[in-house]
Amino acid sequence: MHVxxxxxxxxxxxxxxxxxxxxxxxxxxxxxxxxxxTITLTFWVGGGVFVAVCLFMVYxxxxxxxxxxxxxxxxxxDKRLEKILTWATTLGVAALLxxxxxxxxxxINVPKxxxxxxxxxxxxxxxxxxxxxxxxxxxxxxxxxxxxxxxxIILEDTNGRDDVLIQSDVLHLKNNKPVKILLRSxxxxxxxxxxxxxxxxxxxxxTITYYWFEPNKVGEYEVLCAEYCxxxxxxxxxxxxxxxxxxxxxxxxxxxxxxxxxxxxxxIEFSETKLxxx
Amino acid sequence: xSEDINENKTIQAQSSETISGGETGVAPxxxxxxxxxxxxxxxxxxxxxxxxxxxCQDAKVIxxxxxxxxxFTGIIGLILSWLMRxxxxxxxxxxxxxxEHYYQFVTMHGMIMVVYFLTALFLGGFGNYxxxxxxxxxxxxxxxxxxxxxxxxxxxxxxxxxxxxxPGGPTGSGWTLYPPQAILEGTPGSGMGIIxxxxxxxxxxxxxxxxxxxxLITILQARTRGMTLMRMPLTVWGIFTATVLAMLAxxxxxxxxxxxxxxxxLATSFFMPTILKAGEVLEYGGGTPILFQHLFWFFGHPEVxxxxxxxxxxxxxxxxxxxxxxxxxxRMMVWAIVVIGALSFFVWAHHMYVSGMHPWFGFFFxxxxxxxxxxxxxxxxxxxxxxxxxxxxxxxxxxxxLGFIVTFVNGGITGIxxxxxxxxxxxxxxxxxxxxxxxxxxxxxxxxxxxxxYHWFPLVAGRMLSEKLGKWHFWITFLGAYSIxxxxxxxxxxGVPRRYFEMYDSPYITSAVGMNQFISTSAFIVGxxxxxxxxxxVVSLKIGKPAGKNPWQANSLEWLTPTVPPExxxxxxxxxxxxxxxxxxxxxxxxxxxIPQTTPPSEVVETEVEKT
Numbered sequence: 001m002h003v004x005x006x007x008x009x010x011x012x013x014x015x016x017x018x019x020x021x022x023x024x025x026x027x028x029x030x031x032x033x034x035x036x037x038t039i040t041l042t043f044w045v046g047g048g049v050f051v052a053v054c055l056f057m058v059y060x061x062x063x064x065x066x067x068x069x070x071x072x073x074x075x076x077x078d079k080r081l082e083k084i085l086t087w088a089t090t091l092g093v094a095a096l097l098x099x100x101x102x103x104x105x106x107x108i109n110v111p112k113x114x115x116x117x118x119x120x121x122x123x124x125x126x127x128x129x130x131x132x133x134x135x136x137x138x139x140x141x142x143x144x145x146x147x148x149x150x151x152x153i154i155l156e157d158t159n160g161r162d163d164v165l166i167q168s169d170v171l172h173l174k175n176n177k178p179v180k181i182l183l184r185s186x187x188x189x190x191x192x193x194x195x196x197x198x199x200x201x202x203x204x205x206x207t208i209t210y211y212w213f214e215p216n217k218v219g220e221y222e223v224l225c226a227e228y229c230x231x232x233x234x235x236x237x238x239x240x241x242x243x244x245x246x247x248x249x250x251x252x253x254x255x256x257x258x259x260x261x262x263x264x265x266x267x268i269e270f271s272e273t274k275l276x277x278x
Numbered sequence: 279x280s281e282d283i284n285e286n287k288t289i290q291a292q293s294s295e296t297i298s299g300g301e302t303g304v305a306p307x308x309x310x311x312x313x314x315x316x317x318x319x320x321x322x323x324x325x326x327x328x329x330x331x332x333x334c335q336d337a338k339v340i341x342x343x344x345x346x347x348x349x350f351t352g353i354i355g356l357i358l359s360w361l362m363r364x365x366x367x368x369x370x371x372x373x374x375x376x377x378e379h380y381y382q383f384v385t386m387h388g389m390i391m392v393v394y395f396l397t398a399l400f401l402g403g404f405g406n407y408x409x410x411x412x413x414x415x416x417x418x419x420x421x422x423x424x425x426x427x428x429x430x431x432x433x434x435x436x437x438x439x440x441x442x443x444x445p446g447g448p449t450g451s452g453w454t455l456y457p458p459q460a461i462l463e464g465t466p467g468s469g470m471g472i473i474x475x476x477x478x479x480x481x482x483x484x485x486x487x488x489x490x491x492x493x494l495i496t497i498l499q500a501r502t503r504g505m506t507l508m509r510m511p512l513t514v515w516g517i518f519t520a521t522v523l524a525m526l527a528x529x530x531x532x533x534x535x536x537x538x539x540x541x542x543x544l545a546t547s548f549f550m551p552t553i554l555k556a557g558e559v560l561e562y563g564g565g566t567p568i569l570f571q572h573l574f575w576f577f578g579h580p581e582v583x584x585x586x587x588x589x590x591x592x593x594x595x596x597x598x599x600x601x602x603x604x605x606x607x608x609r610m611m612v613w614a615i616v617v618i619g620a621l622s623f624f625v626w627a628h629h630m631y632v633s634g635m636h637p638w639f640g641f642f643f644x645x646x647x648x649x650x651x652x653x654x655x656x657x658x659x660x661x662x663x664x665x666x667x668x669x670x671x672x673x674x675x676x677x678x679x680l681g682f683i684v685t686f687v688n689g690g691i692t693g694i695x696x697x698x699x700x701x702x703x704x705x706x707x708x709x710x711x712x713x714x715x716x717x718x719x720x721x722x723x724x725x726x727x728x729x730x731x732y733h734w735f736p737l738v739a740g741r742m743l744s745e746k747l748g749k750w751h752f753w754i755t756f757l758g759a760y761s762i763x764x765x766x767x768x769x770x771x772x773g774v775p776r777r778y779f780e781m782y783d784s785p786y787i788t789s790a791v792g793m794n795q796f797i798s799t800s801a802f803i804v805g806x807x808x809x810x811x812x813x814x815x816v817v818s819l820k821i822g823k824p825a826g827k828n829p830w831q832a833n834s835l836e837w838l839t840p841t842v843p844p845e846x847x848x849x850x851x852x853x854x855x856x857x858x859x860x861x862x863x864x865x866x867x868x869x870x871x872x873i874p875q876t877t878p879p880s881e882v883v884e885t886e887v888e889k890t
Contacts (some may be wrong), residue, residue: 003672006753007680014764022795023768026786038701049655053662053687057680060665064601065672071871072603072864073667076888082607082656088654093694097648100698103642105701108637122554123464138845167412183634186554188459189567191478191632191707195786196775198704202634205458206551206566209634222784226451226707227776230464231377234778234823 007182020202114178121190124232132162169238191227293754335421341407352395358387381450388453400588411836414502430485444470476535504856516591534573575626589726601668604861614653647697669782674748680731689718710770741822758804788810834860
């Protein structure tokens with residue numbers, strides 16, 4: 001008898017834990033409420049199946065425990081029951097899959113007005129680059145990266161001259177403005193992850209990956225690296241400030257552009273068509 | 279023996295290919311079984327200690343050898359997990375623990391548990407012991423190759439453990455060994471450590487292939503007369519399908535280990551793009567790290583089922599025997615195993631939704647992944663429907679089975695979270711993933727292994743294990759493991775990333791300190807409880823209750839050998855003949871509640887058997 005009760009306690013305990021847990025979602029601060037909704041949906045359907053299966057099992061334990069002389073039922077198959085269960089399961093699975101795919105479609109299609117941000121990762125740190133007034137980021141090359149050109153911007157690319165360079169792990173974002181995070185890495189895999197924004201994607205050396213989100217709550221957030229990148233992985237943090245329009249404008253005005261950097265360093269200079277090294 | 283074969287040939291001459299020879303006018307022989315097509319297998323019988331117990335060709339001894347070595351490796355994995363949990367629950371408590379050590383322990387724990395413990399135990403251990411016995415063969419078809427297989431495994435384990443003692447220590451690149459970090463400075467053990475890991479995996483795959491060919495060919499070619507494919511116990515079906523998967527999946531691991539070794543040693547660039555490190559551009563260029571991930575998970579996902587399918591099969595048999603009821607929907611169960619096995623090759627990139635592969639792949643792999651939930655759910659339904667109206671013995675074996683159902687369903691459901699591409703985005707690389715895969719491919723298969731140990735120990739040793747100790751072992755393990763992994767999912771909801779040596783004081787993470795301490799404490803207790811089993815085994819070997827023949831009143835062939843424990847050659851001088859499936863429990867009209875597979879229809883004419 002006690003076996004059934006203990007298993008029952010495990011099921012009831014799981015449900016109670018879920019209801020009363022102090023550990024749950026960190027409050028969302030982006031547009032991806034739909035992700036939370038798909039999870040909640042999966043929780044109800046999946047949790048329901050879990051509880052139903054386990055309660056059925058507990059019932060069997062109570063009802064059909066061994067009794068000397070009693071004979072079990074002999075029934076190798078029940079085609080009809082198996083068919084019903086197959087279709088019911090298929091329907092349930094489809095009901096979970098469909099919203100998942102719809103939201104994924106939104107996730108991989110970036111809105112046109114999104115601000116592109118170059119997030120550059122290395123062992124172990126982040127830095128950021130925002131497009132200047134032309135709204136375009138200049139192209140980059142790993143081989144070009146050095147003290148004079150910390151982002152490895154291709155010098156011939158005029159799009160890069162007004163790029164805003166942020167050589168710090170602190171990024172500021174404008175509230176309610178979608179951003180397209182363009183991820184690149186100069187060494188190993190990394191992943192720019194802010195739990196409150198829900199979204200994430202690996203930064204892969206040799207290619208540029210992306211995702212997008214729209215921050216919708218002013219505040220300060222911690223950036224975590226979410227893809228193992230060696231011994232400093234756990235310490236690879238950064239910060240994001242989501243600001244209202246005015247504060248954001250004040251901040252971005254103070255930042256240096258690539259042209260500013262060139263002018264300040266006086267090591268390389270722009271010529272009409274390309275940059276020449278002194 | 280040869281006379282026996284001739285006799286049967288005469289019968290065949292009189293009858294048609296089908297079961298009865300009715301058309302010739304002779305009364306149909308209801309006990310007819312097709313004659314043997316080959317003469318009996320000649321076996322090499324060892325005489326010295328070395329040939330009997332060390333370089334032994336008896337699959338049963340090889341199975342026990344695999345079992346012991348895998349368990350030994352598993353205990354190392356367990357100790358590593360203790361050290362990790364010590365750091366996570368009580369940071370700084372172990373003074374020597376640096377981030378390097380932590381990542382090395384994480385890596386070795388993962389690789390050991392998945393490959394060197396679970397895979398070796400299920401296929402090498404249970405596969406070797408049970409396949410010949412359950413199919414009515416005298417031994418594996420290539421006993422010598424089988425022996426070499428174990429010793430290759432032995433060397434692989436040796437190389438793996440040797441990496442603890444080389445300069446730089448073992449690799450700390452995570453069990454997935456993702457390049458570029460795995461072979462670059464900045465990851466612990468990126469020198470000799472990673473090379474030895476790759477070499478060990480290559481040896482393991484080579485050794486495993488020798489064993490795997492044996493399992494497949496034995497099952498396909500050496501079954502005894504009457505043992506049709508659809509009369510095989512589900513244990514054999516599970517191991518068979520898992521071995522097919524292994525044969526197809528391990529080559530991907532082999533080549534990725536080989537290519538990475540070349541990237542490391544010869545500076546090829548299979549997985550290495552242009553890389554800037556400490557201000558210097560390295561000599562690599564043109565490769566892609568994502569290729570490694572595709573190769574790794576093309577192995578890695580089927581690997582999940584290489585562990586799960588034997589567990590599915592074994593638990594089906596255990597539930598059936600101890601519920602005194604046939605497994606519900608046998609044919610569905612067989613097809614589910616085969617379909618899951620086939621589908622498992624089309625879902626690998628669900629481990630890579632946020633890897634930076636082309637985002638359109640997400641649609642395809644989410645769909646295939648969720649399709650696989652359907653046959654898996656069917657198996658769960660059939661297990662609980664087998665309990666329904668059974669006559670359930672609540673012994674230790676059944677407890678482990680019930681524990682398996684709870685943990686497997688729990689882990690399976692969270693798999694639907696992670697398989698559904700959108701839901702995966704916030705949860706991937708968090709503790710939700712850690713909780714999910716430990717529940718579904720750590721704890722659930724472990725429950726089956728434990729059930730199987732309590733079930734088959736009497737066969738291997740001739741003595742019963744202590745039920746009392748067994749129940750303590752079960753309850754501590756089950757309740758403890760559940761309280762480790764169930765709350766851990768919620769760490770993932772908070773957003774706590776995995777593979778973090780230290781959490782620092784991130785505002786939303788500090789609330790989880792108490793939970794981490796609780797989880798760690800449970801982990802220490804559960805780990806320690808496993809020594810109850812070791813004690814139980816050691817003591818029961820000496821003073822356990824003698825098991826006698828067929829102590830569980832089971833039907834399958836392994837319990838029907840002339841001697842218990844079975845001797846080399848298994849069957850004395852005459853191979854068994856099979857007349858029915860192994861699930862004829864509680865058949866209406868039968869005197870007992872079980873009819874062994876070797877009982878001919880003529881002995882139980884009064885029964886109403888539906889499926890044979």
